[in-house]
Amino acid sequence: MNAVDYQVLKSTINWLQQGKRVALVTVVRNWGSAPRPLGSLFAISSAGDFTGSVSGGCIEDDLLQRFSSAFPDKIEVVRYGISAEEMLRFGLPCGGTLELVVEPFTDASTLTPLLTAVAGHRLVQRHLNLKTAEVQITAAKADFTLRFNHDEQKSELIQVFGPHWRLLIIGAGQVSEYLAQMAPALDFSVYLNDPREEQRRNWQGDEVEWLEGMPDDAVLAFEPDQRTVIVALSHDPKVDDMALMEALKTDAFYVGAIGSIASTEARKTRLLMLDVTREQVDRLHAPIGLPIFSRSPAEIAVSVLAELVALRNRDVAKSAGNAFASSCVLTPRT
Structure with missing residues (x-):
């Protein structure tokens, strides 16, 4: 986990401890040319604070506008760049498409152990059930960064945090x-x-x-x-x-x-x-x-x-090349 994403987690916990609500946004899928890699984080507080990045800035601006009028109260999956109009509007390069998980928080109880583990240079895995919002944190290996499944049978986000x-x-x-x-x-x-x-x-x-x-x-x-x-x-x-x-x-x-x-x-x-x-x-x-x-x-x-x-x-791009070809099946937006 890089220093920017670590700072996102740290800021999220600070805002929650101040009594603010926070939405944590994670890049879970991308197609074509994407400005930020899978697992990138962006956090927005109910007071308008924000940190991190999921794009070059346009998507963050759109999320800020959306949440200023209706702050999320449940987990959502959001997609940007499906149409040519959206790609032009949000400045996504080369036909890129991003899929994001938006996870709202009202307290820091599930994130504090995660930040503690990362600060201690331990590699941990966070498993989020998108339907029930249940979270589990366990020890992990550095063989993957993120796994995302979202269909009728399974709806989960698994992330590895810590130095890979x-x-x-x-x-x-x-x-x-x-x-x-x-x-x-x-x-x-x-x-x-x-x-x-x-x-x-x-x-x-x-x-x-x-x-x-x-x-x-x-x-x-x-x-x-x-x-x-x-x-x-x-x-x-x-x-x-x-x-x-x-x-x-x-x-x-x-x-x-x-x-x-x-x-x-x-x-x-x-x-x-x-x-x-x-x-x-x-x-x-x-x-x-x-x-x-x-x-x-x-x-x-x-x-x-x-x-x-x-x-x-270079090695990540090589290994991801074939994977993108087999995983570019768009799932229904929830």
Whole structure:
């Protein structure tokens, strides 16, 4: 869950605690080109407060106008962009269509445990029965973001909240500090390993979860999966190579290392002598980050995150391509 959606939940609870009613709006389906991804949140209070986004602004304006005259008192499913006139009116690009679930609240009892879990970096699943408004919150895995079923047999919205991706940083330098600061806003929980006591003692970054032990042991204990990113940023081959030696053998989504082209070639040669196969070495992203002519630690962190987001979104688009073809069956509006 990104920082914007976390703020939507936090604001929703604050408004409810002030005695206001709140409508929480969630993007549950989209067809064609959509301005916001599935699961995006937008909240409106009965006093006219609002936060979050489900489009470029026009749909939010329409929702504000609708709710100013009649604030919702039950769960609704709303669709925008069905007709050419609506697409033109709301500025939906390329024939896009959005389907939204509007969920009214009068108290924060079902949302407070959710926010507490997310603040504690725990991944949780919220199951909403659209017919009864019954809610269940349970532990979750990061294998999906949202599931929505709305027909005669079943009417439910299942969302996963919390950081869906894990970022393991090897090396506690300045680039790591900026990376640890920026990554949570992009749906990463951040972990750090550095066996050098002086580096850990001088860490100036935000709070992260430290992993004990040598880098190779830390990687193995971390059990990387397909939603794990591992970046080696220590500039010390004795530290970075130990981590990469194990990381490249795992299912990690991305394994990268900082350094120049020349140092990268030297690193690959060393790794081949450490029981790492050529195929595994070829998985290494190095030099790390997009080529944005970055020089400062903050710029390098931006380039790294830009590459991670680009690769992540590319894979999401690939996996969603076939799914859209089979799921574009419009259901009756309720």
